[in-house]
Every structure is written in structure tokens, then in C-alpha cells.
Amino acid sequence: MELKGRSAVISGGAGGLGAATSRRLAQLGVGVVIFDPNGANAEALAKDIGAKAVALAGDQNSDADVAEAIAAAKALGTFSIAVNAAGVAIPTPSVATPDGVPHDMDIFKEMIGMHVFGPFNVARLSAAAFAANAPDADGQRGVIVNTASTGAYEGQAKQVAYAAAKAGIAGMTLAMARDLSEIGVQVNAIAPGPIKTPRFDRAPPEFQNKMIENIPFPKRLGHAEEYATLVEMIVRTPFLNGQTIRLDGALATPLMAMSPAHKG
Numbered sequence: 232m233e234l235k236g237r238s239a240v241i242s243g244g245a246g247g248l249g250a251a252t253s254r255r256l257a258q259l260g261v262g263v264v265i266f267d268p269n270g271a272n273a274e275a276l277a278k279d280i281g282a283k284a285v286a287l288a289g290d291q292n293s294d295a296d297v298a299e300a301i302a303a304a305k306a307l308g309t310f311s312i313a314v315n316a317a318g319v320a321i322p323t324p325s326v327a328t329p330d331g332v333p334h335d336m337d338i339f340k341e342m343i344g345m346h347v348f349g350p351f352n353v354a355r356l357s358a359a360a361f362a363a364n365a366p367d368a369d370g371q372r373g374v375i376v377n378t379a380s381t382g383a384y385e386g387q388a389k390q391v392a393y394a395a396a397k398a399g400i401a402g403m404t405l406a407m408a409r410d411l412s413e414i415g416v417q418v419n420a421i422a423p424g425p426i427k428t429p430r431f432d433r434a435p436p437e438f439q440n441k442m443i444e445n446i447p448f449p450k451r452l453g454h455a456e457e458y459a460t461l462v463e464m465i466v467r468t469p470f471l472n473g474q475t476i477r478l479d480g481a482l483a484t485p486l487m488a489m490s491p492a493h494k495g
């Protein structure tokens with residue numbers, strides 16, 4: 232899609248992957264709405280990016296907040312790009328412990344709410360707004376990029392809720408692409424492996440090194456900028472549609488999640 236005059240909503244735009252994407256799209260001339268409940272981080276990033284960016288504190292699960300983000304994007308250009316980059320992976324309990332304690336249902340619901348309901352909400356409201364856009368020569372009116380995880384395919388122990396949620400993203404991406412063909416909206420997902428974001432920076436070096444042991448090449452964590460590059464490639468390549476693309480250095484997923492026990 233030709234990017235001139237376009238604008239985007241980046242949900243989770245103040246986080247590691249979202250911030251790199253916000254910066255990249257702004258560099259490409261796209262007006263970006265950094266949509267994130269962490270208003271302070273969103274404001275700081277928007278200030279740093281400059282005139283092409285605005286911050287909007289909000290929740291992907293609130294229709295009113297998403298509508299406000301879309302209205303802000305419309306003020307920056309033709310709203311045509313929605314990137315779902317919100318969410319966190321947290322270590323969760325086993326389905327049931329050997330001493331008979333079942334998985335907490337609220338944790339399961341929270342993970343599905345964060346990683347399935349939220350992105351779906353942003354996607355449905357964005358696609359409805361894209362329907363009013365003039366089509367380009369391909370008939371395209373917009374593009375949606377979701378964020379799954381390698382966990383969608385290779386769920387680890389103690390991450391059943393996250394694995395279920397990310398498999399939900401991968402599953403709905405192709406169905407969304409087919410649904411939205413009627414209005415010319417391209418839909419893909421990126422399934423990252425371990426990407427170095429502020430969450431990883433806060434983790435001890437021995438934890439980071441343990442992660443890297445399982446990545447054949449390149450022998451390092453992914454860079455958030457590599458995620459942003461893939462978002463750019465997707466929005467520039469309309470024939471790439473309905474896919475969930477792994478971004479993981481050919482990761483060999485270990486049995487146990489090595490996620491440090493902290494949230495956010």
C-alpha cells in the first residue's frame with residue numbers, strides 16, 4: 232500500500248515492539264497514534280517522534296477508547312493501518328498441580344481478554360472505519376497487523392493461557408483476512424520469538440543468555456526494530472495476506488517457559 236497521507240493506530244504503541252513500530256511508521260511519513268494505557272510512556276515517545284505522532288492513553292478493550300484513537304488517527308491522515316502490539320506474557324499456573332489445585336480461571340480469562348478480545352476489538356473497529364476509505368488500484372482500503380507468538384505453535388509448560396490466546400490470534404488472522412477481503416483489508420500476524428524489549432532488559436543476564444542458547448541463528452535476542460521492519464514489509468506487500476509469520480531466529484522452543492516472574 233502506498234503510505235503517503237496514511238495514518239495508523241498502534242495498540243500497545245508505547246511498549247517495546249509498539250514503540251519501534253511507531254517510530255518506523257512515522258519515519259515512513261505515516262501519522263501514528265500511540266495508543267497505550269501507559270499514558271506517560273506514550274506521551275514521552277510521541278514527543279520524541281515529533282509532529283507525526285500523538286499519544287492517546289487508553290485500553291484496547293474499551294470501544295470508546297478505541298474510537299477515540301481512530302478519531303485521532305483520522306486527524307493525522309487517511310486512517311488505514313492498525314497494529315496490535317499490546318500485551319504481556321506472564322508465567323501462569325499449571326492446568327492442575329499434583330496436589331490437586333486447578334488453574335485459576337481469572338488468570339486464564341485475563342490472558343484471553345488481553346491477547347484475543349483486545350486485538351479483535353481493535354481489528355473490528357479499525358476495519359469498520361477502513362470501509363469508508365477510497366480503494367487504491369488493488370481495491371485496498373487498509374491493513375491490520377496482529378501479534379501472535381511462537382507460543383501459538385509451541386506452548387510451553389506454565390503458559391497454557393498465553394499459548395491458547397496466541398493460538399487464537401494465529402487462528403483468527405486468516406479468517407479475518409478472508410472476511411475482510413470484501414472491503415479490501417489485508418490482515419497478517421507476526422509470531423515473535425524472544426525479542427529484546429524493556430521487559431528483557433530488566434531480566435538478569437543469566438536469564439537472557441539461557442534464552443539465547445535456544446536460538447540457532449543469529450545467536451542473540453531479536454531486535455524490536457526487526458519486528459518494525461517486518462510490519463513495514465507487510466504494509467508494503469499487499470499480496471502477503473492471511474499469514475502468521477515467525478520472527479524467531481529458528482528458535483528451538485524449550486519445554487519450560489524461562490520467563491522471569493514479573494509482569495509488564
Ligand SMILES: NC(=O)c1ccc[n+]([C@@H]2O[C@H](COP(=O)([O-])OP(=O)(O)OC[C@H]3O[C@@H](n4cnc5c(N)ncnc54)[C@H](O)[C@@H]3O)[C@@H](O)[C@H]2O)c1
Pocket residue numbers: 242243244245246247248249266267268269289290291292316317318319320346349378379380381422423424425426427428429430495
Ligand atoms: N517481546 C517478546 O519477546 C515477544 C515475543 C512474542 C510475542 N510478543 C508479543 O508482542 C506484544 C508486545 O510485546 P512487548 O514485548 O512489546 O511488550 P511490552 O510490555 O514492552 O509492551 C506492551 C505494551 O502493551 C500495553 N498494553 C497493556 N495493556 C494494554 C491494553 N489493554 N490496551 C492497549 N495497550 C496495552 C502496555 O502498556 C505496554 O506498553 C505482546 O502481545 C507480546 O505477547 C512479544
